[in-house]
Amino acid sequence: MKSVKSMQRISIDPITRLEGHGKIEIFLDENGEVVNAYFQVPELRGFEKFCQGRPVEELARIVPRI
Amino acid sequence: MAKPKVAVYWSAACGGCDVKVLDTNEKILDIAAAVDLLFWPIALDFKYKDVEEMADREIDLCIINGGIRNSEQEHIVKLLRRKSKVVAALGACAISGGIPALANLYDAQSILDYVYHKTTSIDNFQGPLPQPEYDAPEGRLTIPKFYDSVFALDQMIDVQYYIPGCPPPPSLIVKALTAFLQGTLPPPPATVAGEGSVCDECPRERNREAKVKKWKRIAQFTPPADTKKCLLDEGFFCLGPATQAGCEALCIKANIPCEGCMGKPQGVTDRGSKMLSYIASLTDASTEEEAKKILNDVVDQAGLLYRFDLPKSLIGGRRKE
Structure with missing residues (x-):
């Protein structure tokens, strides 16, 4: 593994032209080769939790807004 | 005369509001021709860096949909507020939290615990929760902080206009944008909607x-x-x-x-x-x-x-x- 200090970083923030939020971090070594890339999704709503206890027929009107 | 500069942003939204902007059908072509779009993540490839580099109040109209669920959204809407003359909240989430704000009946911890530990479809044996910072071997990675509650847009920044609905009817979006282009928007704060209930x-x-x-x-x-x-x-x-x-x-x-x-x-x-x-x-x-x-x-x-x-x-x- 290359040392952290020599790593160059390219951030693509935000990812565009899609539905949702995301960012990509790409790490390059001193030769400009890709060492690793991370795709991050920073979004959470919690539908799994807050749909509990609601009338099942209402979910058809709630979950499309995810 | 220079075209008015417009930005569109989404926070904790589903994308339905953005789709409704497009659902103005052929009018979207007139809108696109009448304004300069500086930022619109769902449709155009501008980055947060581009917004940071704008002059203060450079954007004439910033349309924001979605409530505020995490620290990134708070940061970006405050940034956009500084860069914009007029801010309009589009849709129920931006105006009053919307469906994602049903989560306000629970705290962040119980939501995270349920989503990442208890749902029947999750496979998380070691049980970690998303962390705002993570030291990967290559360097530090960050994700936004998940807030305890969802906030409406005007609980974070000043908002001049409100276009309600989930999603807002395209007719109201056209009405608001037409008034903006003709300079006939009412004095703020104002809601662009019908009369009565x-x-x-x-x-x-x-x-x-x-x-x-x-x-x-x-x-x-x-x-x-x-x-x-x-x-x-x-x-x-x-x-x-x-x-x-x-x-x-x-x-x-x-x-x-x-x-x-x-x-x-x-x-x-x-x-x-x-x-x-x-x-x-x-x-x-x-x-x-x-x-x-x-x-x-x-x-x-x-x-x-x-x-x-x-x-x-x-x-x-x-x-x-």
Whole structure:
């Protein structure tokens, strides 16, 4: 593994032209080769939790807004 | 003359509002020709860095949809506020939290715990939760902090215009954008919607004598032959009287009770209380005990009365366990 200090970083923030939020971090070594890339999704709503206890027929009107 | 500069951003949103901007159909071409779009993540490839590099107040109109759920959204809407002359909140989430704000009935910890540990579809044996910072071998990675509650846009920044709906009707988006381009927007703060409540646009008729012995669920709905009868009179929780006009009673015309996505009408402080007063006056009970029994049978009152506006409601949200 290359040392952290020599790593160059390219951030693509935000990812565009899609539905949702995301960012990509790409790490390059001193030769400009890709060492690793991370795709991050920073979004959470919690539908799994807050749909509990609601009338099942209402979910058809709630979950499309995810 | 230089074209007005417009930005569109989404926070805790589903993308439906952005789609409704596109649902202006052929008018989207006129809009695109009339303005310079500087930022619109769903449609154009500009980055946060591009916004940071703009001059303050460079954007003439910034349209923001979605509530504020995490630290990134707070940061970006505050940044956009600084870079914009006028900010408009588009849709129920930006105006009052919207559906994602139903999460305000729970705290962040119980949501994270359920989503990442307890749902039957999750496979998380080691049990980690998302962390705002993570030291990967190559360097530090960060994700936004997940807030304890969802906030409406104007709880974070000043907002001049409101375009309600979930999603907002394209006709209102066109109306707002046309007024912006012609310089005829009313003095802020103002809501671009219809006059009165959804009942004023509803083709059904109230029966002043109607009383309800038992409130029904939508599952019990079979379209009556007479589509003239008011759904409230028929015993369905229809939020029409406590909802801002402007949608032309779209759902009710499809035999679906209004769920209140257009937000509270002008001059109403708390929409749930407003709606409850209608429910109370329709409920056929002669004693307090009887009324309590009838209303206790209603499943999920918070979700029916405050589906789109918990952050702006008097009850606020969090359930006291």
